Amino acid sequence: MATTETIIQGAILVLTLVMFWAIKYLSQRGLTKFRTKHRATLQTQRQLIQASRLLARARTTPKKSQSQSLAKTALTEADNVIAISPDDAAGHIVRALALDLLGHHTSALKSFDMALTYPRLKSLSVGERADALVKRAEMKLAVNRRRRIDSAVEDLEEAVRLAAGTDTARLFRLLGECYEFKGLKEKAQWAFNEALKAQPSSVNGT
Structure with a gap:
């Protein structure tokens, strides 16, 4: 009888420990995922702002070589945004505007097509x-x-x-x-x- 009770108590203890570990593990995973997503969002926003500023400068810069250099840097920033958040239309739109400024009109249209199709369309x-x-x-x-x-x-x-x-x-x-x-x-x-x-x-x- 005592042996049976000991086994049951041991099983309950093990089950409790497993549940405690599972809750802690899942909570940590959820928190890590949230932090990762939050960091990615902040990074995306910073890069979008930077790309937009570069494009604005590129449009107002009279010297073509400098304008093209700024547009290329904006394009790189847009590509980085897309790599982090591929379903965010903003990155594709910035990429399209940079390509258009660089004279790559067909590629720019393709980027706009990407931005205006599901699921990216939902972010607009x-x-x-x-x-x-x-x-x-x-x-x-x-x-x-x-x-x-x-x-x-x-x-x-x-x-x-x-x-x-x-x-x-x-x-x-x-x-x-x-x-x-x-x-x-x-x-x-x-x-x-x-x-x-x-x-x-x-x-x-x-």
């Missing part, structure tokens, strides 16, 4: 998605207006539906130019009118 707000669509449409028209006009119009019309947070004057103006190029005069006139309405009051003189 409505306004950010609209802005990205407008910029992608501009790139498509710059690469080959005649061949990509319909695709660009699709992006712009989707941006109109989203609208929030984007430069609506620029959006409608570009859409009007596309409609005009396609010979859709009434739609073009409507888009240009919407662009005028969206202009700041100081521009309209009101």
Whole structure:
């Protein structure tokens, strides 16, 4: 009888120790995972900010060689962001902008395509998605207006539906130019009118 009780007590003790160890181990793993993710997020944000600053400097630098050097560094920062957070659209968008500035327009479009597809699309707000669509449409028209006009119009019309947070004057103006190029005069006139309405009051003189 005593032997049986001893065995049961021993089993309970072992089970308690195992449960304690499991809880501690899982908690540590969860904390480690959280810390790792938090560090990765902070690192991603820092690199995105750095890449954005580099791009801004590249655009305003009159000396081409310096501008290209800054854009290349921004591209490297964007690639690092993508390596850490591949499902974050921001890294792909920054990469696209850097490539576009470097003259690699087809590659830039591919990066925008990556940013605007699932699951990366989920990381964009409505306004950010609209802005990205407008910029992608501009790139498509710059690469080959005649061949990509319909695709660009699709992006712009989707941006109109989203609208929030984007430069609506620029959006409608570009859409009007596309409609005009396609010979859709009434739609073009409507888009240009919407662009005028969206202009700041100081521009309209009101």
